[in-house]
Amino acid sequence: MAEYQIRRCDRQLEGGIHPETHKDLSTTEPCVFVDDPKRLVFPIHFSGGGPGEALVAVGDTVSQGTPIIKCQSGIIHVASRAGTVIDITDHAITHPSANQSASIIIEPSGLKEQSYLDPLVWPFDADSLRNRAIEAGILGLGGAGFPSFKKWSDGTQTLIINAAECEPYLTADDTLMRIDTHSMIRGACMLSRTLDIKTIVIGIEDNKPEALEAIEDALKESRSDCFFDIVLLDTKYPSGSERHLVWLTLGIEVPTGSRSVELGVIVHNPGTLAALSRAIDGKPITDRIVTLTGEALKAPKNVIAPIGTPINHLIEATDTSPSSLTSITVGGPMMGYAVTEFTAGITKTTNCLLARDVEIPPESPCIRCGACATVCPIRLQPQQMVFALKGGSLDLAVHEGLGDCIECAACNAVCPSHIPLAEWFRLGRFEVRDQANEQRLASEARERFEARNARLERIAQEQEAKRAARKAKTADALEKARKAREQTA
Amino acid sequence: MTEALLTVGAGVLGLSFIGLLGGALLQYASKAFKVDGNPLVDSIDALLPQTQCGQCGHPGCKPYAEAIANGEAINRCPPGGQETVDRLANLLGVESLPLDADETTADQDLVAVIIEEECIGCTKCIQACPVDAIIGAAKLMHTVIVDDCTGCDLCVDPCPVDCIDMVPRPKAPDYWMPQPPNVISSDRFGQIGMQHG
Numbered sequence: 001m002a003e004y005q006i007r008r009c010d011r012q013l014e015g016g017i018h019p020e021t022h023k024d025l026s027t028t029e030p031c032v033f034v035d036d037p038k039r040l041v042f043p044i045h046f047s048g049g050g051p052g053e054a055l056v057a058v059g060d061t062v063s064q065g066t067p068i069i070k071c072q073s074g075i076i077h078v079a080s081r082a083g084t085v086i087d088i089t090d091h092a093i094t095h096p097s098a099n100q101s102a103s104i105i106i107e108p109s110g111l112k113e114q115s116y117l118d119p120l121v122w123p124f125d126a127d128s129l130r131n132r133a134i135e136a137g138i139l140g141l142g143g144a145g146f147p148s149f150k151k152w153s154d155g156t157q158t159l160i161i162n163a164a165e166c167e168p169y170l171t172a173d174d175t176l177m178r179i180d181t182h183s184m185i186r187g188a189c190m191l192s193r194t195l196d197i198k199t200i201v202i203g204i205e206d207n208k209p210e211a212l213e214a215i216e217d218a219l220k221e222s223r224s225d226c227f228f229d230i231v232l233l234d235t236k237y238p239s240g241s242e243r244h245l246v247w248l249t250l251g252i253e254v255p256t257g258s259r260s261v262e263l264g265v266i267v268h269n270p271g272t273l274a275a276l277s278r279a280i281d282g283k284p285i286t287d288r289i290v291t292l293t294g295e296a297l298k299a300p301k302n303v304i305a306p307i308g309t310p311i312n313h314l315i316e317a318t319d320t321s322p323s324s325l326t327s328i329t330v331g332g333p334m335m336g337y338a339v340t341e342f343t344a345g346i347t348k349t350t351n352c353l354l355a356r357d358v359e360i361p362p363e364s365p366c367i368r369c370g371a372c373a374t375v376c377p378i379r380l381q382p383q384q385m386v387f388a389l390k391g392g393s394l395d396l397a398v399h400e401g402l403g404d405c406i407e408c409a410a411c412n413a414v415c416p417s418h419i420p421l422a423e424w425f426r427l428g429r430f431e432v433r434d435q436a437n438e439q440r441l442a443s444e445a446r447e448r449f450e451a452r453n454a455r456l457e458r459i460a461q462e463q464e465a466k467r468a469a470r471k472a473k474t475a476d477a478l479e480k481a482r483k484a485r486e487q488t489a
Numbered sequence: 490m491t492e493a494l495l496t497v498g499a500g501v502l503g504l505s506f507i508g509l510l511g512g513a514l515l516q517y518a519s520k521a522f523k524v525d526g527n528p529l530v531d532s533i534d535a536l537l538p539q540t541q542c543g544q545c546g547h548p549g550c551k552p553y554a555e556a557i558a559n560g561e562a563i564n565r566c567p568p569g570g571q572e573t574v575d576r577l578a579n580l581l582g583v584e585s586l587p588l589d590a591d592e593t594t595a596d597q598d599l600v601a602v603i604i605e606e607e608c609i610g611c612t613k614c615i616q617a618c619p620v621d622a623i624i625g626a627a628k629l630m631h632t633v634i635v636d637d638c639t640g641c642d643l644c645v646d647p648c649p650v651d652c653i654d655m656v657p658r659p660k661a662p663d664y665w666m667p668q669p670p671n672v673i674s675s676d677r678f679g680q681i682g683m684q685h686g
């Protein structure tokens with residue numbers, strides 16, 4: 001039995017909101033596998049892990065687990081089902097850019113052909129584990145899709161399992177912790193052993209008693225020598241934000257501009273750890289749990305779906321006609337984004353498809369009530385930032401702390417004037433990113449310009465020096481000739 | 490009488506001493522903390538886009554920065570756009586001016602591309618490039634390093650066979666911006682109900 005303790009978090013999240021959670025909508029039905037869809041869509045550049053290149057050509061036959069995309073970060077994405085590559089073309093993608101992007105389309109054959117990796121046998125070192133995570137395409141499955149291996153540095157002291165799942169409606173992590181607890185615990189233990197981590201913290205909101213019970217049962221059966229510190233958090237949004245979770249569980253505040261990794265703390269989603277456990281056995285990520293929920297779906301539930309499954313196939317799996325919906329939210333109702341092209345395939349970061357029937361309230365002017373500042377978990381002044389952004393002054397917004405905004409949209413949820421604050425912030429943060437990039441290019445250009453000027457000046461000086469030397473030599477020779485003439489005369 | 494003289498003398502001497510001491514300190518400080526160049530020029534230069542295109546009438550961004558520091562108009566930088574003018578106005582504490590450029594040249598992010606089949610290898614563009622973004626050698630094909638090109642178009646005119654085109658800067662394949670109105674769902678799907686507080 002692994003040692004563990006359960007304690008209630010003694011810290012309070014500053015700010016934050018208590019939205020209606022609507023979680024029972026999707027947890028009352030059992031989690032099921034969906035039938036294989038007719039086609040699978042894998043965006044080459046937007047599957048997570050940076051821009052990629054296709055490793056297969058049209059007409060190729062692939063097995064479940066055949067590498068099909070290699071990303072710039074090294075991450076390899078595999079075919080989630082055996083089948084044939086029928087096309088590589090621009091296709092709608094599950095992504096907030098709402099653009100079409102080059103995608104690999106696979107038609108599943110229904111065969112059970114698998115080409116998995118060799119199991120990794122203990123003892124193995126951190127590098128082998130990193131390589132395995134790359135080959136198996138392990139990304140943060142909580143939604144951000146950050147390549148997990150990049151977090152695994154040697155000085156890590158603590159692993160936090162982010163089981164807060166504070167977004168309303170979302171139950172994918174909750175479901176995973178109920179049905180796949182052992183994989184999650186095993187993945188966490190394997191990672192901790194290779195990185196020599198002593199403490200594993202599980203941060204879980206107190207609205208998931210079933211998951212907590214499953215974790216306790218799994219820990220009682222586990223033979224791990226790691227110590228598990230289970231922290232029960234108050235149900236409050238956004239306690240699952242990485243920065244806030246680190247503070248709530250460990251009391252460490254992550255400074256502006258740095259990441260928890262730099263402080264020796266790594267945070268992983270339960271799904272990522274479960275996927276890692278399977279990757280050690282040789283199975284790359286081919287499926288994930290997706291929450292299909294919202295009042296507009298007839299039979300909301302969690303499903304295990306192959307990566308690349310088109311959204312309309314999943315909507316149909318809830319006995320709902322895709323044509324009855326105009327738009328669907330990918331991710332939670334707070335931070336998710338809308339997708340209108342239902343032919344797009346889900347990616348590794350698609351944790352939830354949410355269909356709601358809500359009137360969009362019109363925006364009214366700001367009444368300076370300060371409600372947004374009260375709920376901002378970063379203690380920013382959202383109203384000031386929005387004024388700055390609406391006035392076109394990005395610099396002022398950055399001065400107000402735009403760079404620290406986590407886009408949790410708590411401000412949106414409480415604004416009585418229905419101002420889309422978080423939309424402004426998300427767009428603004430992208431502009432900041434672009435501007436920083438431009439500035440980097442400008443300073444590189446300046447360096448090259450100055451280096452070139454210095455070089456041209458040096459060449460000019462060298463030529464001048466050569467000319468002077470030549471002139472002196474000629475004068476010398478003339479002088480000698482004159483003297484010789486004088487002597488003979 | 491002598492006492493009065495002594496008092497006055499002590500005062501004069503004391504004050505002279507303090508004056509001398511202060512003078513020496515100032516002298517030392519002016520040597521020890523001497524700032525090379527005009528710091529204002531560097532702050533202005535940092536705001537300019539570093540295209541080194543010469544459209545302002547100066548041979549590069551730094552010379553224009555020096556000219557601005559000496560009182561030249563701040564609106565002569567088409568690649569920087571109105572944004573740069575506003576920032577310069579903010580830095581210098583002066584009234585912002587409308588950008589002095591026609592609509593077509595302002596605010597376009599372009600890069601030079603050499604049509605490689607037509608290049609004769611004359612190296613004229615290499616000599617013209619202010620930021621060393623073109624590589625090649627005499628009688629060998631040249632090419633533009635797209636990531637290093639500032640889009641100044643100084644290489645276009647010297648080309649004797651007219652094989653350099655200005656094209657929009659290519660984006661990385663995974664570059665994206667969120668597209669309104671689908672940026673964040675909490676804006677578009679109505680307000681979330683609250684339990685309390």
